[in-house]
Amino acid sequence: MTDSRDFTASRRAFLGLAAGAGALALAGQGGPARAQLRTNAHIVILGAGAAGTALANRLAARLEGARITIVDGRAQHWYQPGFTLIAAGLKPADYSVSTTTEWLPDGVELKPEYAAEIDPEAKTVGLAGGETLSYDYLVVAPGLVLDWDAVEGFSLDMVGENGIGAVYAGPDYAAKTWAAMDRFTDEGGEAVFFRPATEMKCAGAPLKYTFLTDDYARRKGTRGATKITYAAHSGSLFAVPIVNEKVRMLYDERGFDVHYDHVLKSLDPGRKVLTFDTPEGATEIPFDFTNVIPPMRAPEVVRQSGLSWADRWVDQGWVEVDQHTLRHRRYPEVFAAGDVAGVPKGKTAASVKWQVPVVEEHLVAQIAGDTTDASYNGYTSCPLITRVGRAMLIEFDYNNDLVPSFPGVIAPLQELWISWLMKEVALKATYNAMLRGMA
Amino acid sequence: MEELTFTTLIAVFEEMFGRWLFWGMVVAAVAVTLLYVYVLIRDHSVSWRKFLLAQLAMPVGAVAAVIFVFAVTDSGLGDMGGPIDVIVLLGVAAAGAVGAAILVYTVQSLVAPPARET
Numbered sequence: 001m002t003d004s005r006d007f008t009a010s011r012r013a014f015l016g017l018a019a020g021a022g023a024l025a026l027a028g029q030g031g032p033a034r035a036q037l038r039t040n041a042h043i044v045i046l047g048a049g050a051a052g053t054a055l056a057n058r059l060a061a062r063l064e065g066a067r068i069t070i071v072d073g074r075a076q077h078w079y080q081p082g083f084t085l086i087a088a089g090l091k092p093a094d095y096s097v098s099t100t101t102e103w104l105p106d107g108v109e110l111k112p113e114y115a116a117e118i119d120p121e122a123k124t125v126g127l128a129g130g131e132t133l134s135y136d137y138l139v140v141a142p143g144l145v146l147d148w149d150a151v152e153g154f155s156l157d158m159v160g161e162n163g164i165g166a167v168y169a170g171p172d173y174a175a176k177t178w179a180a181m182d183r184f185t186d187e188g189g190e191a192v193f194f195r196p197a198t199e200m201k202c203a204g205a206p207l208k209y210t211f212l213t214d215d216y217a218r219r220k221g222t223r224g225a226t227k228i229t230y231a232a233h234s235g236s237l238f239a240v241p242i243v244n245e246k247v248r249m250l251y252d253e254r255g256f257d258v259h260y261d262h263v264l265k266s267l268d269p270g271r272k273v274l275t276f277d278t279p280e281g282a283t284e285i286p287f288d289f290t291n292v293i294p295p296m297r298a299p300e301v302v303r304q305s306g307l308s309w310a311d312r313w314v315d316q317g318w319v320e321v322d323q324h325t326l327r328h329r330r331y332p333e334v335f336a337a338g339d340v341a342g343v344p345k346g347k348t349a350a351s352v353k354w355q356v357p358v359v360e361e362h363l364v365a366q367i368a369g370d371t372t373d374a375s376y377n378g379y380t381s382c383p384l385i386t387r388v389g390r391a392m393l394i395e396f397d398y399n400n401d402l403v404p405s406f407p408g409v410i411a412p413l414q415e416l417w418i419s420w421l422m423k424e425v426a427l428k429a430t431y432n433a434m435l436r437g438m439a
Numbered sequence: 440m441e442e443l444t445f446t447t448l449i450a451v452f453e454e455m456f457g458r459w460l461f462w463g464m465v466v467a468a469v470a471v472t473l474l475y476v477y478v479l480i481r482d483h484s485v486s487w488r489k490f491l492l493a494q495l496a497m498p499v500g501a502v503a504a505v506i507f508v509f510a511v512t513d514s515g516l517g518d519m520g521g522p523i524d525v526i527v528l529l530g531v532a533a534a535g536a537v538g539a540a541i542l543v544y545t546v547q548s549l550v551a552p553p554a555r556e557t
Contacts, residue, residue, distance in 0.1 A: 090513055387518075388513055388514070389512075390514075390520050409523055410523055414521050418524055418527055420512070421514075424512055424513065424514075425511065429447075429450045429451040429453065433447050
């Protein structure tokens with residue numbers, strides 16, 4: 001019988017072609033389908049990003065009578081996987097922009113302000129406007145903060161000028177970064193790329209942008225006049241060894257200079273020099289174009305709450321959760337999902353896709369006085385773009401095992417057009433379906 | 440993969456082409472197919488002369504479909520990286536070829552019904 005099931009699966013993958021395949025790359029467990037559970041519990045969700053919004057929709061469908069409050073001061077919702085495409089000149093800035101409210105279901109109350117204080121002992125959340133919410137269950141999903149101040153000499157108003165880019169800063173900054181990259185690749189010069197030493201969202205993005213800059217320089221005939229340097233923060237380019245080796249080979253093929261153990265310290269916009277801390281001391285690398293990626297940390301309200309790990313990531317403050325259940329290790333009525341969760345992998349939308357149903361199952365089981373075996377295995381997916389038109393679909397888990405969605409159909413470490421199609425045309429729709437709790 | 444639902448697929452396609460273009464294409468494809476079935480039933484047989492011309496339209500349809508997909512996805516023939524890419528591309532071309540053949544056959548049958556053929 002397994003034969004026929006395999007056949008169905010591969011035929012379905014084939015029928016879906018690029019579109020279906022893209023949906024599948026993010027696909028995990030299905031939408032909520034069981035009978036509603038009656039409860040009068042008050043669930044507070046901090047953050048209306050990918051994880052918070054998807055959970056709000058799924059919990060609203062699963063629970064009858066629950067009071068669900070979602071707290072987020074940002075009026076815009078950003079489709080962050082689109083930033084790379086904006087910064088590659090393939091999509092306009094508004095490609096990634098929608099509103100927070102349009103994704104939220106009826107019956108979920110939005111508090112359009114930020115949380116100012118979390119007290120897990122008293123089970124309360126204080127809002128910036130002064131209101132205090134009491135909760136029975138709390139989901140911490142406010143995302144992370146980009147610590148721009150940690151890069152000496154840099155400020156966001158520099159982005160788009162003097163070859164300075166910052167793809168992560170938002171859709172408009174990604175568009176300004178494209179303007180700078182476009183100008184740079186018209187003439188050539190020295191491009192320098194790097195990543196921070198902290199945990200970060202989508203560790204593949206700095207690598208992709210290096211590939212894309214190379215690709216544009218080749219297309220414009222300026223690659224010969226261009227030097228491309230990648231300064232890795234550790235001894236490898238990517239934390240998953242098998243992926244690291246593949247990227248190392250590709251970087252070699254493309255002629256990139258690679259430095260290891262380089263952590264950005266400062267940027268001098270006047271001299272156009274980046275200074276890195278290395279084991280041998282501070283090292284300067286001149287640049288004509290760069291993509292600044294700062295250290296990333298949990299929001300201050302989380303770091304002040306006592307919910308963070310005390311002995312891991314102490315300078316970053318990720319929430320102390322069990323890596324399989326995403327339940328807080330000291331406060332069983334508290335969960336974390338998305339970027340803020342203190343787990344070894346998975347600050348991507350694909351991880352959110354797999355984390356959210358696990359949190360949902362545990363939360364619903366707890367309300368029902370039950371337990372569940374639902375477990376998050378660390379799944380993360382990265383369509384690693386290697387040029388406009390090609391990408392490698394890389395999926396892995398906590399064990400650094402490759403976990404391909406289409407074994408034997410889409411090779412994980414091969415540069416493929418179909419993987420590019422997923423990234424460019426199918427992922428956003430799948431993401432939107434996830435926000436609605438439908439995927 | 441097992442959880443890919445029909446609604447998800449629809450949402451994905453709406454996103455790919457834009458809502459109006461996607462549903463416009465669906466309506467056009469359904470209309471042409473229905474008309475094709477209609478002329479087959481009306482004429483009680485396949486006209487091999489019309490079928491010959493329809494076959495000539497197939498390469499045109501194949502190429503047009505491939506060009507359309509490349510344009511929508513900012514990519515090109517040089518981006519084919521492995522067997523699955525070629526299979527997908529051939530699938531796109533085949534769909535374009537069959538679609539063009541059905542369209543041309545149907546249009547001929549509607550414009551020149553069998554009674555007026557010599």
